[in-house]
Amino acid sequence: MGDFVLNVNGAQLRVSAPAEETLLSVLRNRLNLTGTKYGCGEGQCGACTVLLDGRETRSCMVSVESAAKAKIVTIEGLEQNGKLSAVQQAFLDEGAFQCGYCTSGMIMGATSLLHEQHNPTEEQIVETMEGHICRCGTYPRIVEAVKRASRLVAQGASR
Amino acid sequence: MNHRDERTSEFGQSISPTRPGIAGLDRRDFLKVLGGGLMVCLTHASSWAQESGRASGGHELPKELSTWLHIAADGRVSVFTGKVEVGQNIRTSLAQLVAEELRVPFDTITMVMGDTDLTPWDMGTFGSRTTPTMGPQLRTMAAAARQMLLEVAAERWHVAPASLTAADGKVADPQNARSLAYGELTRGEKLVKTVSSEESLTPAPEWKIAGAAVPKAEGRDFVTGKHKYPSDISLPEMMFGAVLRPDGFNAKLASLDTSAAEKLPGVKVVQDGDFIGLVASDAFTAQHALSAIQAKWDVPAQPSNQELFAYLKNNPESGRDDGQQHVSGSVAQAMPNADLKLEEQYTVAYIAHAPLEPRAAVAEWTDGKLTVWTGTQRPFGVRDELMQAFHLPSAQVRVIQPDMGSGYGGKHTGETAIEAARLAKAAGKPVKVVWTRSEEFTWAYLRPAGLIEIKAGARRDGTLVAWEHHNYNSGPAAIGTPYNVANQLIQYHAAKSPLRQGSYRGLASTANHFARESHMDSMAHVVGMGPLEFRLKNLADSRLQAVFQAAAAKFGWGISKSTPERGFGIAGGVDKGGYVATCAEIQIDPGSKKVRIRRIVQAWDCGAIVNPDGLRNQLTGAIVQGIGGALFERILFANGRILNAHFAQYRVPRFSDTPQVEIVLVDRKDLPSAGAGETGLVGLAPAVGNAIFAASGIRLRSMPMAPQSGVPGEPDPSFRS
Numbered sequence: 001m002g003d004f005v006l007n008v009n010g011a012q013l014r015v016s017a018p019a020e021e022t023l024l025s026v027l028r029n030r031l032n033l034t035g036t037k038y039g040c041g042e043g044q045c046g047a048c049t050v051l052l053d054g055r056e057t058r059s060c061m062v063s064v065e066s067a068a069k070a071k072i073v074t075i076e077g078l079e080q081n082g083k084l085s086a087v088q089q090a091f092l093d094e095g096a097f098q099c100g101y102c103t104s105g106m107i108m109g110a111t112s113l114l115h116e117q118h119n120p121t122e123e124q125i126v127e128t129m130e131g132h133i134c135r136c137g138t139y140p141r142i143v144e145a146v147k148r149a150s151r152l153v154a155q156g157a158s159r
Numbered sequence: 160m161n162h163r164d165e166r167t168s169e170f171g172q173s174i175s176p177t178r179p180g181i182a183g184l185d186r187r188d189f190l191k192v193l194g195g196g197l198m199v200c201l202t203h204a205s206s207w208a209q210e211s212g213r214a215s216g217g218h219e220l221p222k223e224l225s226t227w228l229h230i231a232a233d234g235r236v237s238v239f240t241g242k243v244e245v246g247q248n249i250r251t252s253l254a255q256l257v258a259e260e261l262r263v264p265f266d267t268i269t270m271v272m273g274d275t276d277l278t279p280w281d282m283g284t285f286g287s288r289t290t291p292t293m294g295p296q297l298r299t300m301a302a303a304a305r306q307m308l309l310e311v312a313a314e315r316w317h318v319a320p321a322s323l324t325a326a327d328g329k330v331a332d333p334q335n336a337r338s339l340a341y342g343e344l345t346r347g348e349k350l351v352k353t354v355s356s357e358e359s360l361t362p363a364p365e366w367k368i369a370g371a372a373v374p375k376a377e378g379r380d381f382v383t384g385k386h387k388y389p390s391d392i393s394l395p396e397m398m399f400g401a402v403l404r405p406d407g408f409n410a411k412l413a414s415l416d417t418s419a420a421e422k423l424p425g426v427k428v429v430q431d432g433d434f435i436g437l438v439a440s441d442a443f444t445a446q447h448a449l450s451a452i453q454a455k456w457d458v459p460a461q462p463s464n465q466e467l468f469a470y471l472k473n474n475p476e477s478g479r480d481d482g483q484q485h486v487s488g489s490v491a492q493a494m495p496n497a498d499l500k501l502e503e504q505y506t507v508a509y510i511a512h513a514p515l516e517p518r519a520a521v522a523e524w525t526d527g528k529l530t531v532w533t534g535t536q537r538p539f540g541v542r543d544e545l546m547q548a549f550h551l552p553s554a555q556v557r558v559i560q561p562d563m564g565s566g567y568g569g570k571h572t573g574e575t576a577i578e579a580a581r582l583a584k585a586a587g588k589p590v591k592v593v594w595t596r597s598e599e600f601t602w603a604y605l606r607p608a609g610l611i612e613i614k615a616g617a618r619r620d621g622t623l624v625a626w627e628h629h630n631y632n633s634g635p636a637a638i639g640t641p642y643n644v645a646n647q648l649i650q651y652h653a654a655k656s657p658l659r660q661g662s663y664r665g666l667a668s669t670a671n672h673f674a675r676e677s678h679m680d681s682m683a684h685v686v687g688m689g690p691l692e693f694r695l696k697n698l699a700d701s702r703l704q705a706v707f708q709a710a711a712a713k714f715g716w717g718i719s720k721s722t723p724e725r726g727f728g729i730a731g732g733v734d735k736g737g738y739v740a741t742c743a744e745i746q747i748d749p750g751s752k753k754v755r756i757r758r759i760v761q762a763w764d765c766g767a768i769v770n771p772d773g774l775r776n777q778l779t780g781a782i783v784q785g786i787g788g789a790l791f792e793r794i795l796f797a798n799g800r801i802l803n804a805h806f807a808q809y810r811v812p813r814f815s816d817t818p819q820v821e822i823v824l825v826d827r828k829d830l831p832s833a834g835a836g837e838t839g840l841v842g843l844a845p846a847v848g849n850a851i852f853a854a855s856g857i858r859l860r861s862m863p864m865a866p867q868s869g870v871p872g873e874p875d876p877s878f879r880s
Contacts, residue, residue, distance in 0.1 A: 099245055
């Protein structure tokens with residue numbers, strides 16, 4: 001067991017965990033931040049996606065020890081003062097979910113994409129989001145939501 | 160709207176029907192928390208009571224347990240149903256139907272769903288039954304409540320009920336310019352209305368809230384990560400469980416050494432017959448300890464992919480297919496006289512549901528009562544499993560189903576609930592069990608594989624005269640042909656399945672439609688007619704005709720001719736009250752033989768539409784999910800082991816597989832609403848196969864049609880995907 005200080009959603013959180021425990025497991029099981037989901041534990045589905053220093057990262061593939069050096073943002077950290085981020089708002093407006101289990105990861109992936117590419121083409125969205133699975137098959141609406149979010153950002157909303 | 164947000168009642172207790180906060184609250188307490196007000200109950204005698212009466216077996220409900228609807232003094236409406244929300248959007252659509260009949264704003268409704276202590280008994284959420292059965296049931300309760308509120312107001316004002324109107328949560332007396340909110344009418348007294356006959360329901364053409372594109376209930380909780388799925392439930396002092404799995408199916412334990420696992424801090428190993436599990440204070444240690452267990456297993460020789468279809472045909476399961484046949488006229492006499500005949504075999508593979516949230520359960524024992532939060536489509540069925548496993552009466556078991564990370568027919572059973580309960584009992588603390596992805600692929604059940612043999616005969620003018628259809632193992636759903644054929648022999652043959660199999664979204668309907676609609680396409684080719692022309696010639700069902708014509712019109716069917724690189728296909732059918740026609744445009748890369756679906760147009764009729772936005776989402780999802788089974792999804796197995804139990808090896812549809820999707824809704828407000836969760840899947844595979852045939856002249860008769868790689872010993876697939 002080791003003691004770590006994680007920078008999660010702007011807060012310094014102390015946690016004791018084995019150094020090799022995944023960030024996903026620590027977020028969900030030790031910090032009760034359950035918005036980040038387990039889907040496969042192998043980096044194949046995207047459900048566990050968080051931002052590490054602004055870049056989308058599969059939290060099931062990162063140890064808590066290595067994540068302790070980074071600025072971590074989870075789905076719980078996007079809403080600011082009761083206002084949804086542009087990506088969250090766009091997903092809500094488009095109804096871009098069914099069961100919603102993939103939604104956190106999708107939103108984190110899209111947030112990262114819009115950081116890198118303010119006005120992505122449909123091809124860029126598909127290529128970037130390919131690592132995220134929606135078993136309910138909501139992909140067309142998710143693509144529309146990412147486009148809508150990019151328009152909201154262009155109008156001055158925060159990602 | 161905040162249906163399930165923590166709210167505080169006048170008694171200061173938290174009401175949160177799907178959160179752990181009220182675990183200690185039984186139904187009577189819960190109703191107390193809700194306060195007086197109007198309760199609408201159901202008498203057991205009612206003839207239209209659908210599942211609750213007809214198929215409930217020993218589940219005759221005590222009266223106080225049969226409350227379906229409650230209106231509190233503050234005007235908030237609680238609706239109780241054993242159906243569960245799995246992403247199909249019934250939390251929204253059922254609330255719309257109640258709001259419509261009760262004449263209240265949509266936002267005043269809280270749906271309490273899938274909690275065996277709080278909701279009336281229900282068979283489960285499957286078979287596209289929620290909209291056609293629970294919909295009318297709740298509408299009737301709401302209409303009865305509205306009528307009672309009118310009567311209470313009439314009595315208070317000494318006027319005739321017929322002179323009053325109900326709207327927007329109020330009863331109004333227009334002649335005397337006064338009104339009272341429902342909450343004011345129910346305040347301070349307990350009103351119970353027992354409903355036993357059909358109330359007059361609002362016809363769909365007059366709907367204002369039902370029929371509208373109301374956004375998903377509590378949508379905000381899904382974009383903020385706030386919604387608690389079963390695997391997110393956490394209780395004080397909760398431990399984490401893990402279960403040792405055998406090396407293969409039907410394995411016998413040969414040796415076991417748990418000493419290394421037991422040396423790890425806080426780990427307790429639990430052995431109970433064949434069951435070997437453990438608990439630990441954290442999830443990491445639980446998995447670590449599991450991998451420290453040394454076990455040897457004897458796995459018997461078992462069938463593999465290569466011999467699957469011969470095995471299914473040669474190993475009938477007697478007794479399960481009784482009565483599953485349809486005979487009309489005489490195929491034996493008509494077939495030899497047909498001008499043109501065609502006989503083919505079709506197969507469908509085992510596929511996995513692979514819900515993104517794997518099976519999960521949290522179990523807690525309190526004073527001998529077991530409470531389990533778990534992801535299931537059958538909370539009452541899981542309660543029965545727990546009652547059997549632990550020899551408990553129903554009052555001692557409560558199953559709560561938080562809206563889950565879906566199921567697609569894959570979560571009917573309670574294995575994880577039993578595992579968590581067993582470990583919690585041994586540990587003396589609450590225990591959470593969440594299956595890993597490979598456990599989900601391996602130890603859940605699969606959509607049945609199947610072999611279908613079809614022989615058809617037609618006259619030279621394109622009239623079908625004989626149709627013989629045999630389905631081995633995959634199931635009888637939608638096995639009957641919707642086309643007019645005088646002579647039919649249609650049979651389902653149950654078989655022993657080498658792998659554990661069960662329900663699946665669209666189950667056998669997908670297989671039977673794939674075979675039938677592929678064969679219809681081949682027959683059209685044989686008789687020299689266009690695929691649409693041939694279908695319409697042999698079709699009398701006006702609703703199916705209408706969706707074929709609607710899909711064809713939107714698609715531009717017949718405008719362009721198929722080429723070797725671009726094919727157009729059409730298919731359709733009917734099941735569970737839903738009518739579907741699907742047009743597909745596919746592209747084939749001439750070098751790599753890679754098939755890509757470019758465009759899907761799907762027309763759909765399920766009677767009066769309750770929520771067109773939710774419906775479009777469901778239909779798009781069905782199409783996308785259908786792509787997996789149509790082109791590449793397939794469980795590979797050998798000797799009792801699943802060979803592709805990971806998303807890296809078991810390919811599911813992703814963004815790049817998704818075509819342009821256009822949905823045409825045929826809203827039949829004159830007809831009862833049917834369910835829409837499943838049948839939207841069945842047109843996709845045959846439409847795609849028919850498009851591949853139109854482009855290439857190659858008829859693909861096995862789903863998946865373009866797998867990543869062949870089964871060892873089988874020829875390589877003609878196409879890739």
